[in-house]
Amino acid sequence: MFRRRRERRRRRRITVLLILLLAGLGVWGWGLTRFVGGIPRTVADDQRKTDAIIVLTGGTLRLETGFELLSRRLAEKLLVSGVDKSVPLEAVLRVTGMTLEDMACCVTLGYMAEDTGSNASESAAWVRSNRISSVRLVTAGYHMPRSLLEFRAALPDVEIVPHPVFPEQVMIEDWWRRPGTASLVIGEYNKYLLAALRNLFGLGSDN
Numbered sequence: 001m002f003r004r005r006r007e008r009r010r011r012r013r014i015t016v017l018l019i020l021l022l023a024g025l026g027v028w029g030w031g032l033t034r035f036v037g038g039i040p041r042t043v044a045d046d047q048r049k050t051d052a053i054i055v056l057t058g059g060t061l062r063l064e065t066g067f068e069l070l071s072r073r074l075a076e077k078l079l080v081s082g083v084d085k086s087v088p089l090e091a092v093l094r095v096t097g098m099t100l101e102d103m104a105c106c107v108t109l110g111y112m113a114e115d116t117g118s119n120a121s122e123s124a125a126w127v128r129s130n131r132i133s134s135v136r137l138v139t140a141g142y143h144m145p146r147s148l149l150e151f152r153a154a155l156p157d158v159e160i161v162p163h164p165v166f167p168e169q170v171m172i173e174d175w176w177r178r179p180g181t182a183s184l185v186i187g188e189y190n191k192y193l194l195a196a197l198r199n200l201f202g203l204g205s206d207n
Contacts, residue, residue, distance in 0.1 A: 120150035134159040
């Protein structure tokens, strides 16, 4: 009799755990759908002027787009956040087509950030030191939701205008059919969840 009771209790525990697991997966999947729906497909506002432009390194088209926006005089200052310490200034000049005089006038290279959370921290310090009240944020479209989450937490009183770029190899439409894009999107969604929890509870940085 006791053996049967133990077996029934064990089965109930397993059933409850399976129900909780399925419920958790369902919530995670629902959130993933909403996350993908929030990834921008276009630049909503490419004309408004801001006090500064901030470019987050780590992907194609970001630097080129940031400096192109600067050349259009949509801002007077530009911060490139997360520049690798091994990247010489000459390499940045080659990519952007700018001169040393142009760089000295308007561009700051930030070498302290190593992830999106520290991008926001590095940028917040620069924004405050320059008394900036509005920025245009340049990063990849798939990276924009997490970047906005981090930057709005770090700069709650600053207007942030998103300016996504769209690498050719990242195809958000029908993303689940493309293993590379699917892996990227799911990984970014998981990082978004971790960043949201970190900001909520004041925990350590993401990557």
